[in-house]
Each structure stands twice: as structure tokens, then as C-alpha cells.
Amino acid sequence: MFSFQSNPNASPDVPPLPLTIQSSLFKRRAQSKETGLDKDDADYDTLPNDNEEDISNSSLYLDSAVYMVRSELEQKLVMQKLDAAHQYQQRYGVTSGMSLENMLCSRCGDGFEPHEKIVNSTGELWHQTCFVCAQCFQEFRDGIFYEFEGRKYCEHDFHVLFAPCCGKCGEFIIGRVIKAMNANWHVKCFLCDMCKKELADTGFIRNAGRALCHECNAKVKADKLGKYVCHKCHGIIDDQPLRFRGEVYHPYHFNCTNCGVELDANAREVRSRPGYAANDMNELYCLRCHDKMGIPICGACRRPIEERVVTALGKHWHVEHFVCAKCEKPFFGHRHYEKKGLAYCETHYHQLFGNLCFVCNQVIAGDVFTAMNKAWCVHHFACSVCDQKMNQKTKFYEYDLKPVCKKCYEKFPQELRRRLRRQHEATPRKSPS
């Protein structure tokens, strides 16, 4: 049985450290530590300088933008938990008969004393004093070491010398290194700037100095163009979007539930369980199939009406879509006034057509008397003083833009008539028809 013993006389013949400082990897790390991660470095060959405003010019996809640790390095980054005794047992227990004279230390090339403790690692043997970190000459803690270009390093020194730092958390990166946006990142630290999704396996797009996933980038792009992003393919919807179950889509992703035809933006979403608020039961139909189903269509939004239907102007309307043609406020059951195929609220009907009777304040259905900035229905065109009905032939005076019959005018106080005459306001005129 062997046991490890320290050998105080072991004078390891360690070759001077090859100038690891020249290693481009080290250099990169050192520089980025000094100058910040965004510093452009000639050694970085990964990302072209993108025009931050023009997204399409700077679109970079994963294959070219996310870098793994160089493969030669990665293969050598064999993290090992060394159980020397076990290894030795395994090896020499099985390969019995192997003589001690044939065994030489991998580092110093000397042989081993009969009772000396021997370290076996990946098939090589070492004096215990030779099996140390190439940088600090200390034994490996817990037997863990890192190998690079044929030399072994303790965890600490390996990190210091070779491992990159994450641009987000600042910690050393072991394992997969994502090189992007002029920095190195842990897989878990390289995220979409908007939705915080990991980008390592999906790729990313550089947009105005930010790394975005394809979906978010499309959203940003669509927002800029005032367009929608398809919920299915995440592409921008250039033409009319199709709304379905609360999302927007390219219509061509769907087919009519009934006839199977590829849909366009005129497709209709139909509540298959009328009255249910949730829309996850809704289905899509092409316009032709939908019209055959006999669901009333709103004259304003051209969509089916599943709740209360208002029927007016020879069409059906959503209650909230039957609105005044002028102010666009819904009537909600209030009186509306129709003119030339359009509906108006009282105020705007009057404002536009002036056809509310001054006396009864109702829309004038038949003949209209208009005069003095007002209108009257046939029943109410009358003298404003005696209430006697007047007609087209009746002569009347105008007094504060009210009609006054001749008889009444003559009963006015003299001084008032004199004033009115002086003002040239009271000119007798014939009522218009």
C-alpha cells in the first residue's frame, strides 16, 4: 500500500513560465479588465461595428456571434478531481509486475524511491513534490487542477492567468464562454435586454447597443414602423394583421375552420361558445363561410355581433359602434336622427342641418320653415307674440330674430317701434317657404 508523504527535499525543476502573458487569451482578459468591456480590441474578431440606428445592417446571428472557448483549450480544460491513491491502486493493482525502475516522474524525469508516494494523474506519474501548480508551486487543493498548453495550474492561478471575466457579473467564466457585444459572458448572464431570455442558444441581434432576441428585435422594429409583429412567426406584418384570440398574426398562418382555405385579413373570428368571455374557444372562418353562418355583422367594424344588436339605417351595429356621424359618440339607446344614410346625435344633427323646430325642439319631418337662423315645423311656425300660426304668405317682422306678425307689431309700444325702425332692424319681409 502506498501513502502520500511530503518530500521536503524535492526541488522541482520547473521551467520558467512560458510567457503566458503573450497568450492572446490572457492579453484580452487583462485589457478588458483595465479598460472596460466595451473597449474595442484589435484581438476581438467577433463583432463588426454596427450602425446603432440601422438595425438591419447590424443583424448578427448566433453562429457568427456567440463564441465558445476555443476548442483546443476546451479540450484541455479537463477538470479533474484527483484521487491519487485510488488511481494508483487501480493502475498498479491491475498491472502488477510493473517494476518501479521503469517508472519516471513526468516532470523531473527521476525515478521513485521504493516507499515514496507517487501521484498518478491521467496515466502519468509524479513525485508528490513535482505535482504542483506551474505558477505558485503549491499542491492542488482538493486535487483540482487546470491544464493549459501542457502545464497544470491551481484554480486560482488558472483564473487569474487565463479565464475570461463575465461582462455582467464580473466573475470568472468556467466552461462555456459567450463572446459577444465586445465582451465575455456566462451563458446565464448573456440575456435579451428586453425580455431577459438567455440568448446563448437562440442567437441575438444587436440593436442600438443592446442585445435583443429575435422576437424583441422584431417588436422594436415593428414599433418603429408602426406595424404589428406576428405572434406566431415573430415577423413584421406588412399588410393587414389578423386578430385572433387577442393576438395579431399574419393571416396566412391560418385556414378557414369550415372550408380550409388560407385566410386573409378579412377572416372572421367567431366565438364558438357565445357569451363566454374567454376567447380561447374562438375559431376563424373565411368571409364567405362566415356570411353563410348568418351572424349579424356590425356596419361599422365589419365584425360579427354576439351581444346586443342595434338595427338602424338598414344595418346591424354593435351597441358601442352605433355612433353619431359627427362626434362619434355612441347613442347607447338615446334618440338618433338620420340623414342621407347617416345617424347623428341631436346636437350635431341640429348643428349640421338646422332642422330642429325652434318651438317643439323636434326633428322636422315634413315641410320646414327656415328664417332668422332658425327652423320651424309646419305646426309651430307662428307669431312669437300671439302664437298665431303663419304660413308662407304671412308678412312678419323680425324682432331679436323672432317672427312677429303685423298685428302684434302694431301693438308694440310706440317708443320700441321707433327704436326698432331706427335700427333698421324691423324690415317687413315675407316668410320663406
Next chain:
Amino acid sequence: MNQTPVSCIPNSSKMSKAKKVLEEAKEIKNPELDLSDKGISSFEEMPGLLNMLNITRLTLSHNKIKSIPPGLANLTNLEILNLANNHLEEIPVSLSSMPKLRILNLQINRLDSLPRGFGAFPVIEVLDLTYNNLNENTLPGNFFMMETLRALYLGDNDFEHISSDIKNLKNLQILVLRENDLIDLPKEIGELQRLRELHIQGNRLTIIPPEIGNLDMSSNKSVFKFEGNEWVTPIADQLQLGITHLMEYLRTETYRIMYHRYMTSQKPEVPPPCIDKAKKISRNR
């Protein structure tokens, strides 16, 4: 009533004129009662009138009625009450509780004041108070609370000022203030979005609040009467060019600044009253 064909009672012709109309109306159940120019001086001459609960219009213009019995308010179906050109010196507040009264014509009377609580009409739309002796001090506090008013005629009265409460008349389309003694206008008139007739001619006005520029007074659906005031030169100049020019001018920053100056340091002199109101028959007692 036994209306004998031959009446030999003298002096009854005047009485019977009104009575006859009443009888006829009762017979044919006409809800519109015309008692214009019947020489009536008192409601007592119209027996049974206050029981004609079905009537919707009562026209009593060109009579000599001095006062109205509060019981008139019992005619709860009345929509139009016309008392134009009478001798009314006061009216009962009960009228303002009439549930269907939409049009009340009190023009050419002798009203010096309106009773407290007058503004309580629930559905009043047209109120004609032209040619009386009213002014801002004799209006009741709730006068401008008649939100349903479409038209308010206050021409030929004695107003020097109009309360800013006028802004409450949200449905007002017609406002006549012709030939009062107005010295200024409340800027709140500019809030009356539906106003399409504004008569302020024959007053003592010199400047117009810039807010009036918010009104749509230049459309062909609107009438703005402004003559016979002592407008300051910039306003007079714009009026020469037309209403549209005036309304645009009122909205300019230039005018806003000028108006402020007129209101503070450069107050224009108040013109004297322009008409001799002593001759108005509304002053007769």
C-alpha cells in the same frame, strides 16, 4: 252655463269674449288656448281656467293682466305660457315648479324683479323676458341655474353686468342682451359651447373678453349682433372687416395682452347710457 242666444245684460261683452273661448275650448277639448287680445285684466275673468288641466298652451298676450294667481301652476300639462304685452308687475314663484313648462313668454311687461327661487324650472327651454325693468340686482340667485334653457331673451332691460354664473347654461343657443346698459361681458360666455346667436347691440360695451373668441360665431349657422357699442379702436377695426376677423383677433396673443391692459391700467371710459328709458311703457305705473 246657459249661453242664451240673445244677451240683454249690458257690459258683459268684454267678459264673455274670454269666457266664450274657454267654453269652446272645453267643448272641443282643445289643449291650446288662445286668449290673446281679449281685454282681460284679471284671471277672475276666466272662470274655470285653472281647472282645465289638459291644456298644453295658454296664450294671454296683449291683455292688461297685472298679476298671476299662484294656482296657475296647477295646470301641470302646460308646456307654453305666453303672457307677452301685459301689465305684470310680479309673478308667483309657483310657476317655476310647473313640470312641463318649456316656453315662458313674459316680454313687454312691467317686471322690476323676479321672485326668489325663480330659476327652478325643471324643463324650461325658452324664456322671454324682453322689455321689462330687470337688472343684475333684481334677479334671484338661482336664475342662471336653468340648465335646460335653449334661448334666453333679456333685451330691453336694465342690466349693467351679467353674472359669471351664466356659464351654467350649458344648452344655451340664443342669448339676447340687446339694448341694456351693459358695461362689460362675463368671460364665461365663452364657455357656452352651443351658443349660436349672441345679441349685444345697443349697450355701453367697449371691450370683449378674449374668451368670446372661443365661440363659433363666424359660421353661417351663427349670428353675432354687436352694433351700437363704443368699441375700442382695435375691435371696431376688426368688426369693419367682419365677424371672422374679429373672432380670430380675439384669439390672438396681441389682443390678450391688450385686453389685460384695458382691464388694469388703461380702462376705457364707460360710455353714458344711450337710450332714455323713462319713455318705456314698462316703467308705467
